[in-house]
Amino acid sequence: MEDKKYIKLITSTEIAEYSNIKGFMILKPYGYKIWENIKKIINKMLIKNKYKNVNFPLLIPKNLFDLENKYIKTFSKECAIVTHTKLIVNKNNELIIDKNSKLNEVLIIRPTSETIIWNTFNKWIKSYRDLPILINQWCNIIRIEMRNKMLIRNSEFFWQEGHSAHINEKDALLEINKIKLLYKKLIKYYLSIPYISGYKTNKEKFSGAKFTYTFETITKNKGKFIQLATIHFLSKIFSKAFNVKYINKNNIEKYPYGTSCGISTRLIGALIMVHNDDHGLLLPPKIAPIQVIIIPIISNIKKKKKIINFIKFIKNNLKKKKIKVKYDNTSKTPGYKFYKYENMGVPIRITIGKNEINKNIIEITRRDTFKKKYLYLKKNLNKKILNILNRIQKNLYKIAKNNINKKTYKIDNYNEFKNRISTNCGLILSHWDNNTKTELKIQKETRATIRCIPIQKKFKEIGKCIYSGKKSNQRVVFGKSY
RNA sequence: CGGGGUGUAGCGUAGCCUGGAUUAUCGCGCCUGGUUUGGGACCAGGAGAUCAUAAGUUCAAAUCUUGUCACCCCGACCA
Numbered sequence A: 001m002e003d004k005k006y007i008k009l010i011t012s013t014e015i016a017e018y019s020n021i022k023g024f025m026i027l028k029p030y031g032y033k034i035w036e037n038i039k040k041i042i043n044k045m046l047i048k049n050k051y052k053n054v055n056f057p058l059l060i061p062k063n064l065f066d067l068e069n070k071y072i073k074t075f076s077k078e079c080a081i082v083t084h085t086k087l088i089v090n091k092n093n094e095l096i097i098d099k100n101s102k103l104n105e106v107l108i109i110r111p112t113s114e115t116i117i118w119n120t121f122n123k124w125i126k127s128y129r130d131l132p133i134l135i136n137q138w139c140n141i142i143r144i145e146m147r148n149k150m151l152i153r154n155s156e157f158f159w160q161e162g163h164s165a166h167i168n169e170k171d172a173l174l175e176i177n178k179i180k181l182l183y184k185k186l187i188k189y190y191l192s193i194p195y196i197s198g199y200k201t202n203k204e205k206f207s208g209a210k211f212t213y214t215f216e217t218i219t220k221n222k223g224k225f226i227q228l229a230t231i232h233f234l235s236k237i238f239s240k241a242f243n244v245k246y247i248n249k250n251n252i253e254k255y256p257y258g259t260s261c262g263i264s265t266r267l268i269g270a271l272i273m274v275h276n277d278d279h280g281l282l283l284p285p286k287i288a289p290i291q292v293i294i295i296p297i298i299s300n301i302k303k304k305k306k307i308i309n310f311i312k313f314i315k316n317n318l319k320k321k322k323i324k325v326k327y328d329n330t331s332k333t334p335g336y337k338f339y340k341y342e343n344m345g346v347p348i349r350i351t352i353g354k355n356e357i358n359k360n361i362i363e364i365t366r367r368d369t370f371k372k373k374y375l376y377l378k379k380n381l382n383k384k385i386l387n388i389l390n391r392i393q394k395n396l397y398k399i400a401k402n403n404i405n406k407k408t409y410k411i412d413n414y415n416e417f418k419n420r421i422s423t424n425c426g427l428i429l430s431h432w433d434n435n436t437k438t439e440l441k442i443q444k445e446t447r448a449t450i451r452c453i454p455i456q457k458k459f460k461e462i463g464k465c466i467y468s469g470k471k472s473n474q475r476v477v478f479g480k481s482y
Numbered sequence B: 001c002g003g004g005g006u007g008u009a010g011c012g013u014a015g016c017c018u019g020g021a022u023u024a025u026c027g028c029g030c031c032u033g034g035u036u037u038g039g040g041a042c043c044a045g046g047a048g049a050u051c052a053u054a055a056g057u058u059c060a061a062a063u064c065u066u067g068u069c070a071c072c073c074c075g076a077c078c079a
Helices: A002-012 A029-048 A063-069 A112-124 A167-189 A237-241 A264-273 A301-320 A336-341 A354-359 A383-406 A414-422 A436-445
Strands: A015-018 A026-027 A060-062 A081-084 A087-089 A095-097 A102-109 A133-142 A156-166 A198-199 A211-218 A227-233 A257-264 A292-296 A325-326 A349-350 A361-366 A370-375 A408-410 A427-431 A451-452 A461-462 A473-481
Touching: A002 A015, A002 A081, A015 A112, A026 A029, A029 A156, A029 A227, A060 A063, A060 A095, A063 A112, A063 A237, A095 A211, A102 A156, A102 A370, A112 A133, A112 A156, A112 A257, A133 A264, A133 A292, A156 A167, A167 A227, A167 A257, A198 A427, A198 A451, A198 A473, A211 A383, A211 A451, A211 A473, A227 A414, A237 A257, A257 A370, A301 A325, A301 A349, A301 A354, A325 A414, A336 A349, A349 A354, A349 A383, A349 A473, A354 A361, A354 A461, A361 A383, A370 A383, A414 A427, A436 A451
Parallel strands: A292 A325, A292 A349, A408 A427
Antiparallel strands: A015 A026, A060 A102, A081 A102, A087 A095, A133 A156, A156 A257, A198 A211, A211 A227, A227 A257, A349 A361, A361 A370, A427 A473, A451 A473, A461 A473
16 A cells, blocks of 8 residues: 555655666656755766776676676576577568577676676786775666566666775775765755664675675655665675785785765665655755745736746745755646645745735745745845745755654564564564574564664663563664665 | 466446447546636647457457466565
């Protein structure tokens, strides 16, 4: 039920729609604009952090995966595989694959790019002077998942993947801390999404990493988990797999240490799942494609020109302050427009009709509270609008935070745990004996997984594992994932 | 990959059980003209469908049978 609402929200706001290929979506202008806004923010932060943007090939030769496979314990790879290069027309005028065009070396459409990047690092890294290397690419990747959910688990999605190589472990870990701060800023201050972060368990981590650090949030209605961002400490795993070595100051060969990190279009799915109400979507002003919508009310034809001029004046004024403003002059009725832009999550609505003109004011409605305000034109209108946008930004975080708090449970009893999971899940803090077997058993019995092992002090306490009763040093986060 | 469901106009659907009065229903959207506009406007006219696909049963198939394809949902999977 809730999922239908989610899909309807995506399609009715024109963020995305189903394509005719299973698991592949069409990201429409409104959705793509949100993505572009997220991109801008992270890109700027990465560049500031000395990352350089690059682009590696979409296709990766299978033999590179073979190399990697010797060193990294991997499970099945659900990827798209390219085996031929040509189509021909047969006698019946049908297009068929030309069997003569079979590739000697099978190519894999990237499911992630560590493989090809570390293979290239082999050429790039020779001396300690070549390090650190910090690169990032914005691209699409394909993982043919058996089961999809639009924007949450697509077979194709868009992401940013940062990759770094360092002289030693200390530098690599420092880099991870930097990225942590950067993602935290994006998620909390730009997306207004409250999160819980921590390490993945061995079972859940990226298998090519020594550890994975994750940011997670829960959805507004079902309390299911969505992964927002991950950072992997690759240690020397990939440098060993691809034989990447540098010579240090003492003329000794060393393996560099690697990290990788990423955020994807799933963040848009998270935004939708976290910020919504009965009227539709609520977008945080900092990433909203439209921050202010101006709706004219023309009830008197004689004043039409005056109203339009008034609106243009205000629009231009707001534009000067780089406020993303749109004036909807379509012939639809005001009521229609109110519903439309509320559904699209536009933070502020300005309504202008003859009443406003007569009094030289504008009517402002906040999307989050629906509170109306009347502002006089001359008194720092732009400043006041920016102020309201700011307050909406913070309020969305507050609302979502309250929701997480409400859905957070400390549970020390397995029956209670099972009940919780089977009803309305949420964020469950329980003790765990740090044993993968226990983790698997809990998952089998309840379908809950360990979402992360948080690092903050407040989670450290001596207790007993909820399943085995063995000793535990801290609480971990259990929940159901999307 | 297992189980279930669906496929009728751009979208959402009725009709299918029980084959024929079907010229395939209705709503939204679209086009033209006009009147409107303070919470999803109204009137008049109009365009748009080989009923997913292939074969079969029949005098007759959107409707029954079989195959195929696609998508959705629930599992398993998920670097």
